[in-house]
Amino acid sequence: MKCVQSYRRLGRPRVSSRPLRGVTRQANSSLKHRISIDQLETCAFLTLPESAKQCPPPGAMGPQFIPADSNDEQDRLLNELFMPPFRKGYVRVGPNKVLLPLYYLDYAGRIEDMEVRDSDVWIVSHPKAGTTWTQEMAWVINQDFDFEGAKVPLPERFPFLDHTPLFDYTDILPNLPELQLPLFVSDSVTYINEMKSPRYIKTHLPWELLPKQIREGTKKPKIIYVARNAKDTCVSYYHHCKILEGYSGSFDNYCKLFLGGSLCFAPFWPHVLNFWKRRDEPNILFLKYEDLKKDLPAVIRKTAAFLGKDLNEEQVDLLAEHLSFARMKSNPAVNYEAAIEINRRFNLTTADGHFMRSGQVGNYKEVMGPELIAEFDRWTQENLAKSELTF
Incomplete structure (x- = not known):
């Protein structure tokens, strides 16, 4: 003592x-x-x-x-x-x-003691693994293709649990009286607690930091975890952190932080593997970004079955079109351009860019050199050596 x-x-x-x-x-x-x-x-x-x-x-x-x-x-x-x-x-x-x-x-x-509901739908991921894509897919399916409702901004209908803990505006707001923050930004935990069921909740928190009712199994919400290969995740997260989270360094230094587990929600592999080993639990669905890119209709069907929804082929095709990269990138309800503009307007970040960039698998090859790729590959092999997970 x-x-x-x-x-x-x-x-x-x-x-x-x-x-x-x-x-x-x-x-x-x-x-x-x-x-x-x-x-x-x-x-x-x-x-x-x-x-x-x-x-x-x-x-x-x-x-x-x-x-x-x-x-x-x-x-x-x-x-x-x-x-x-x-x-x-x-x-x-x-x-x-x-x-x-x-x-x-x-x-x-507050997150530890949060009252979870069995009717909740949670999307969990390491940042930049296809979270927004998966959120929109799950919401449209579970809301029976309510495309009118899908015009509401995604953060409002599918709030980010850890948003407020990630951004401390306490010292900023007194100097920016014209900056008005909605409750899902200023107190995301309260906003979610007050939502009507079914609630849709996004989080980047790893398994061990989720509410204890989930970890202990006293509540069984539907949890969809989406993972992405480490190299593409790193590149996408780098651009995200420049335009939305104020990172001001080089890509090489960012990779050092990524590999060293020194970015928000890292380390990367424990985040992924803690859900991979739980993939057979009935209330958990493990998806991979690469599979969404390879065969989106198949993933839509798989997700619908997990959520207890029976879709016909016309619905699958309709949702696949809605979820296409071109449609998502131009959709103001999901592309976060408004948030980026607010950051620029109030000088919270200074970098230019878009929340949705290329959406391609293997985009890392355009920015990583052979030595860095080899380092990531060795790191991946070491962490997946005892796992059946592949990317």
């Missing part, structure tokens, strides 16, 4: 010169969901005075904070190249040291 007591005397730790947020304050100020001081187990990762640094960490499972003055190359790249106005720092959580923004700690308890 000596280390914990030292922390209590010190108050909040510091990351850089800015106060560390998201340690004990909850968005709804509910004591029930606060991250308790006893959960801050790895004090060696905090930027604290020397007296506190001498305290041995009581365990390895608590949040591990990324210090601003770290000599570790991965930490240094994060601090130098990936600290936009809506990020205050990063933390690693859980047994796989999942990297998330500090603001996640404000919501971790």
Whole structure:
């Protein structure tokens, strides 16, 4: 308890010169969901005075904070190249040291204790694995081809659970009074809790950070996991992070972060494999991006069967056309162009680009050299050596 007591005397730790947020304050100020001081187990990762640094960490499972003055190359790249106005720092959580923004700690308890419903439909993935594509497919199927309803922006009808933990606008909004955020952006957890059934929920959280009712099996929502080969995922995630999440570095440095498990929701392979090994559970469907590209009608039929819907061939063809890359890219309900424009308008990010770029399998060959491809291939082989999963 000596280390914990030292922390209590010190108050909040510091990351850089800015106060560390998201340690004990909850968005709804509910004591029930606060991250308790006893959960801050790895004090060696905090930027604290020397007296506190001498305290041995009581365990390895608590949040591990990324210090601003770290000599570790991965930490240094994060601090130098990936600290936009809506990020205050990063933390690693859980047994796989999942990297998330500090603001996640404000919501971790609420997500853990979230009331899940058996009627929910969840789309889970590592970022840039075909999530939006899969969301739209599942929503249209389960809503009995309500294309009029599909004109509502996807984040409103199929909200992103971890959106608010990913983007901390607290210090930005007072200076931008004209920037009005809907509830599914400003408090995505509350928005989802208040939705009527059936709810459609997107998340990039790995298995071990999903609500405990899912992990413990007390609730059995339909979960569709979509995976994509690591090289294409990395390239797509790089462009995404430039236009939406404020990454300012080179592609080579981004690949270092990807391979090192130092991007939000990483490490990559534990994320994928924890769902792959659960693929035979009746409420989980494991899909691959490459299969959607190869035979979209077949994946539509498979998904419909999983959701308990019987489709005729006319419906399959109609949905396949709706889900074509050209249609998706030009569809304002799903292409996130409005979000990109808001980032540009308020200087939250500065890079140009589109949320949907090429949609091709093997696009990595245009930007990765032979040595980098070989490094990714070795990394993939090492992680899939004991698995039947292939890409």
